[in-house]
Amino acid sequence: MTKTFKTLDDFLGTHFIYTYDNGWEYEWYAKNDHTVDYRIHGGMVAGRWVTDQEAHIAMLTEGIYKVAWTEPTGTDVALDFVPNELKLNGTIFFPKWVQDHPEITVTYQNEHIDLMEESREKYETYPKLVVPEFAHITYMGNAGQNNEDVISEAPYDGIVDDIREGRYFDADYKRINK
């Protein structure tokens, strides 16, 4: 995808894959102006995926976007995208319990909200694990807003290569082989 990001609308509906400098690989979709979906392919909670997470999304200045949200696990996230330079800076604030029991969060969270809320009460919150990292964007796709095909299944080995190499979405950004 070759596109210059200028407006908030240029950002909304974009699908990204990126790798943080610590090696963690994430896939993230700006579903609309208040909703994000994502899948985690590498790192402490690889295998986790989430749809319809409410988030705050703002354009700070032309082509630079800030996204922030708090999750049912108690994890907080702040992302600053500079897509024209294929980079972003992300900070993840993990409660202690996610660091101690990451496996509880490695699932399709939407089907286990009660477990996330029980776990955040049952286990410890502090000290939080703060992970501030730059990331390099390895893929961008124009999925359009509210496209339910973008993040619609659990991550599997090779999925990011399928996406990057054009084997996953058709010309209308619908999933092939559904």
Ligand SMILES: C=Cc1ccc(O)cc1
């Ligand atoms: C914890 C979720 C999360 C999603 C995307 C990202 O880049 C960092 C964290």
